[in-house]
Amino acid sequence: MPVVTPGWYMTLAAVLFVLGMTGVLIRRNALVMFMCVELMLNAVNLTFVAAGRAAGVLDGQVAVFFVLVVAAAEVVVGLAIIVAIFRRRETASVDELAALRG
Amino acid sequence: MIPEAFPEIAWSALAPELVLVFGAVALLLLDVQRKPGVKVLWVMSLVILAVALALGVWQWIAATPEGEPIFGGMLLFDRSAALARLVVLGVTIQAMAAARSLFAHLGNRAAEGLALVLLAAAGFILMAASQNLVMMFLGLEMGSISLYILAGIAGDGVRSDEAALKYLLLGAVASAVFIYGAALVFAGTGSLDLLGIGEFFARNLLLSPAVLLVGIGLLTAGLSFKVAAAPFHVWAPDVYQGAPAGIVGYMAAVAKVGGFAALARVLLSGFENFRPDWAPIVAGIAALSMVVGALMAIISSDIRRLLAYSGVAHAGFILTGLASGVEGSSSVWFYLAVYTVQLVAAFSVISVVGGAASSGSDLSDYRGLYRRSPFLALVLSVALLGMAGLPLTTGFVAKLGVFLWAWRGDLEWLVVVAVVASAMAIYLYLRVIVIMYMQSPVGDDPVLCDRPTSWALGAATAVTVVLGVFPQPLLRLVETAIYL
């Protein structure tokens, strides 16, 4: 019976991070992209927890707490901007926001 | 259960930031209560900044090169942090002095705007002083989120929205990458504290630090995004073009100061032992930034994009100094201090010429600016020549500094790339000067700028030239601001 080590969690977190990143790259709905960013941050959180467990310190869990708050703040601001854009453009697709380029 | 070792709260060390934060809150409350005029709020914010700067100077004098850890090692207020504070506050004042018209345009949202500026400044200062990776992340987010909002707050429509969303989305990804890097470093060392990390390396001999290498890479990439270094720079031109002109200079400058301070602290203080590993990638990013920045700037026809790309190139120059190691950080600081002044001055001119909130900034608007406003043309020229690194401007001294240290740090190839790129870049600055001085004006109407703006611009120009000829004071100053 294998013992679950922190490494397992970290690997899971890595996969989650990559999934989140992939989502950001392939989805064009800004809201979904934000969700994917949340996935990435959750991967970070899982890593922190697992690493904290491995190191035997609480710092990892404390870090999760802060990351959580940051994520919340980002979401608030992000959603406000998306709402603002949607009001004006009737779209949440980031592909249609490419006036600035070159 | 109250731990007996409740950390001492070093209020005095944080005095400037406290002033900023309480000032911001005061502005918001005042706005809610009394609805004072924009001018009152604006003057207030300047006063707050001035007080903070004064306290910052006091703190600079008090600071020691080794620094003093406060808040249980969350922050390290050493000379470099104190210098970062001075630079951030300095350019904030410079930018704010020239930004009255922007806040006038914001109308009833001026208080929010001003508060966000102050909070962003505080955030980046904290970021620069952070000794702890999570703390650094918090400072980074405090500054960045404020900037995301500022990018979207005052713009005149679609472009501003787009800029804000781009900045936010990509910034969030970059933040995630950064904090993931921090997490991996934590996994590899069991510590989030840069000093602790350093101690860990002192205790353990690591043969295969793959986790750490990835962590370093992610941290570097995340911060490279913030300072707009290639290939993590693509957002910068779009955001600089779309965000309100009156605030872009400030946004660019403080983000660069905070980002580079953090990068320097992480790499030089935490991972000094890994220099053989990270120096090549930093050098690579530097080279790529210089070349790509110059190439793209040459073909852009919008002055804001041009400056954004030139900013990419400058990030490359600064990284050149950074890659050379601890000693080179003094040159990084010199560069940051003088470049941000030029950057803010240039964008201030842009906001005067194109309107503080508008996003129109086509190069053709600058045709014959010399005739419409000799003063603005001169200011912009000096700023551009400074960025070009022409002797007798601070830009030259700054470039010389990073080149010198890079050469001493055995990065000869990078210096060669850098000098070639800087020669290439001269063309793009000249192009603007040509347009201003050697083409016939688009209109006859003179471009006027208000008095505080003029003062700010005049001061920036004077600083660029005077410190360009006699840079000794600043050189001595930054000499002590290295990451021991």
Next chain:
Amino acid sequence: MIELPTEALWLVIALPLGGATLLHFVGRWLGEPRAGYLACAASLAAFGVAAAAAVPFLTGEGHPSQSLLWEWMPAVGASFEIVWDPLSALMTLVVTGVGSLIHIYSLGYMHGDPRFARFFAYLNLFTASMLTLVLAGNYAMLFVGWELVGLCSYLLISFWFTRPSAAAAGKKAFVVNRIGDFGFLIALMLIFSSFGTLSYSGVFDRAGDELAGSAATWIGLMLAAGAIGKSAQIPLYVWLPDAMEGPTPVSALIHAATMVTAGVYVIARSAPIFELAPTASGVVAAVGALTALWAATIAIGQSDIKRVLAYSTISQLGYMFLAVGATAYVAGVFHLMTHAFFKALLFLGAGSVIHAMGGRQNMEEMGGLRKAMPVTFLTMGIGVVAIAGFPPLAGFWSKDEILGVVFNQGGFFTVLWLVGLITALLTAFYMIRQFVMVFLGRPRWPEGVVPHESPRSMTVPLVVLAVLSVLGGLVNTPFRLGLEHFLEPSFEGVKLGHPAEGVVSILVLAAVAVGAGAVGAAMAFFAYHRPPEAWRRFQAAFGKVWGWWEEGYRVDEIYGTMLVAPGRRLAEEAAFRLDLGVVDGAVNGVARLVRAAGTLIRPAQSGLIRQYGLWFGLGLVALLAWLLVRGGL
């Protein structure tokens, strides 16, 4: 007589130079004729000083001396220093003497020219330059004079610069001379590299010891190249006929009597070097002989009075080259001197004729001028006889000595002697032809031309020169080698070529030469002392050949198509195709390349957030990959 210290010789140069400077600045204010008087005075004064200084050599008490004026370029051993020995003395006297006469002549000839004073300024400047050349104590200073006379030649040929042909001729003269100078410069470099100095004394004293044979040959050849340019020898003679665009006194002074002889002077001066370089000497002699014949044939076909004389000059210079090439330096210098007399005389006479004919130079429009201008007729007649080499006039003695020396060298030189002999025949032919066409027969003057004798200022020099042409040859006859003794100190240690000893051979050779001349003269007289239709018939008998002669073998055209046109095309290709296209194109190409590189990466900046994210991801992965691969993965 007061003996002049050689230190004061700088006056010889300074006087005409001062005159030139003065005339340059205040000439217009002085006006005619005072400006001319000033110039004549300067020239005569220089003659006086030179004569006074030359006295010791005549009395046999003089010693060659060298005096330093001031340092010029110490690094290459060049300074302004004057050498005073019999050779330079003789040259100085010829230059100032003949020069003074021509100055005086010009008083009349240039009468009424709006730039009268300027003309005399140039004449004086020329005199000074030529004196710099002959008095120079080192090759560098020689080169100064060498080039300055070229400058004066340029200025004087294109004196009437509003005539495009005159302007072109001046430029041509200078440029062609420059080609020769190119060789001369190389000679100077070789000399400096070989000796570390350019001073005559330094060079000649050590020539025998330090000069490798090949070096001497090269130096000799390169010096000869310079001389060929200046003395209008094949292949660089083409400038001289065109130089006739200048006022006639200029042709007389510069393009007959003095400047063109500089080449001969240089070779004579460099005798110690040529002595070590028989090959170079041989080349000089061959070139001289060939030129003599070549130019003489062309002279036959000319109908312009001055062009005949011009080709004659080239031909005579060929004689001098033949002489110095045959190491008969004295004979060469001797002919140089006599030629200066009679050719100056001929040119001035021709000038007188042109003056009388109102500027016309075509001999076919002349004829029968004998009565209209008797002094000119007589003096020019003397000149013709002198150049044709009839005894006892000057030309006979000098030419005869040359032919004698050449014959005596034997071998290859025998051929050259034969060439010289034919040339003598041709010389007599074309000179008599000219004389007959101009002065004898019936007048063929165009309407409105009323020839008259020239003013006194012009005829007096003619007379003086005529006297010199008669008596000048007597300074060096086989019976009394006066000139050779005189020049001995200058050629100390140099083996001189001599004619064969013995009265019989001298007489036989002389007889052959004179006979050749007589044949030529007779032919010309009978062919041309008839109406023009008869000339045509005579000329037609030569078929195409006469046409070649008339057109000077079309050398100018050949040079034009073979050298000038391709050269110009090359220059145009270089300027407009290579420079603008390739070299500058590369520069602009780099700029374009930079822009192209920017444009190439521009699509990355698409404005699409997701794509930006992708770039971020790519960069990140690349960065991590590098870190890990470096860290051993």
Next chain:
Amino acid sequence: MVELVVFALMGAGTLAGAVTVVLARNPVRSALGLLGALVSLAVIYVVNLAHLVAAVQVVVYAGAVLTLFLFVIMFIGVDRSEDTSETIPLQRKLVAGLATVVALGAAVLVSRGRFSWTPASGEAAEIPNGTVQALGGELFTTWVLGVEVTALLLTIAAVGAIALAFHRRSAETPTED
């Protein structure tokens, strides 16, 4: 043993949720996928003795943040399926390539045993118990500055949201561009 089962189940749940977020056509489904992932993670946190974190995860994330998401989705009316075809050329291929490279790299690292963490000392370490008390002690002593900063962050977010909303109202009326 328990941990292994939890890891297997909740890990699978996390990934399933994540994949749903990434691939679902309907944003509401994505949000629900996110909810699944968040809750699964909360369970994993509990197994790792991060009790407070798990609680906060459920309350703040699954509760507040996700509600906000759903609210906005409904608010702006994009709760319909979207076309998931790719319009940017090469984007998908490059992303796939990137993911492959990352996966391969990670595989190589893991297979070589190079993906190690806190060596030596890590084995003996006691698992930190993230109770409210323990975490609270940490947060309000060592990390007190961080807590203050988070407060500021939330203030900023609030101020920003207000300012951006104002922006809408004021920008709608005047003529644009």
Next chain:
Amino acid sequence: MLTLLVLTPLLGAVVVALIPARRRELHLPLGMALSVAPLGLAGAVFFSFDAGEASFQMVEKVVWWEPWGVSWQLGVDGISLGMVALTAILFPLSLAVSDSISHRRKAFVVAMLFLETGLIGTFLALDLLLFFVFFEVILVPMYLIIGVWGGERRVYAAVKFFIYTAFGSALLLAAIIALAVMHASQTPDGLLSFDYLALLALDISPTAQMWLFGAFALAFAIKVPLFPFHTWLPDAHVEAPTAGSVLLAGVLLKLGTYGLLRFNLTLFPEATVSLVPVLAVLAVVGIIYGAVVAIVQPDLKKLVAYSSVSHLGFVVLGIFALTSAGLQGAVIQNVNHGLTTGALFLLVGMLYDRRHTKQISDFGGLATPAPLMAGFFLFMAFASIGLPGLNGFVGEFLVLVGSFPSLPALTVVAAFGVVLAAIYMLWAYQRVFTGPVSGAENRKLADLSPKETAVLAPLAALVLLLGLYPGILLERTAPSVEAILDRIEQHTDYQAPSPGRLADVFLSDSEEDS
């Protein structure tokens, strides 16, 4: 004294800048008057210079950017002396002919005076970084002079000039940094230093010398300009206003040759010796190429510009001949070219002011209406051709005779440039000034005004003086030049050829046959 000399024009610039723009009639005369002050100072320096002394004189040193070992260090030796004097002479003259500058006259005068400070500073700087600062700063006023007051394609020309030269100096900066760092690593206290005299003591490996030499040489080759880096020059000259052309040709180009002589030869002796063939070949190609291209130029100014390429080839050849005569020739030819070509550009400018064209085909027979101008042009043309007695000859002759022992074949080719010079100069003169007057505008062309004559006369006098008595300069130059040669001989196994030996070496092939 030297500091004063450098700063006087700057002070002048400030004074002019303070005059209100509307008093435009004051700016030019004042600028001229102010530029006489440095001339006086330069004269004082020239005549108080100790001719027998090889090392730097009147050295002044003030620590400047202390942490990096940068100092304000000035000094003059035989090599810089002539250049400083030349600069000081040309400025009042070029200001005097700038009446045709009609707009932004104040800015023009300020730019000119600023330029003068930069130029004099470059020649006097003994600190490499200070040198670089001056070297680079010059670009700005020159850029403005071309770009603001120039002809039709002025912007293109100005930008090309700026970028091209800035590119060269970029690598120069890298090389200077390398030297400073090298100094830090070779001295016990580990301090950076840019002090030229201190850097001379460095021990630089041959490979490093090659690289550094290359970087220095590229910067200077572009400035000279050496073939094939010359194409910015014709553009810049054609578009620049008269004063700009005069200074460009007269002084700016000399920065390149000065730099080669001052820095390349002394700092990197080994690389110098081994790279002689490269530089000498480029120089000779430049001589011939510049002359050939000049022949067919339809634009008079361009013709003179290309002639500069040719003339400066001589200077470079002289430098890399590495003989005393060659080096002396190079130094004096630097000055000569400044005087004659400067004067030629002045004349072309005067023509342009009168006719607003520079096309040769637009002129013809000008010697009739303007004899004085024709005279000056011819005089300067002959000086440029290298007529003995005028200055150009002294330089060319010294260069040729000096180069022959070390580079015989190349020198022979170079000497042919003398022939080509005669062709392009005299042909141009022929087409512009001689023949019948063409066109009504040419017929009523005004001759030189007294002021213009007064501008040209001093140049003509100097041309003559240096042609006849170059000792005034040579005696001051010789010791410094010898010192450079000594240095090269000490640091390498190179031996400057002594005359009397090498002619045989050169001719040894043919000698074996005989």
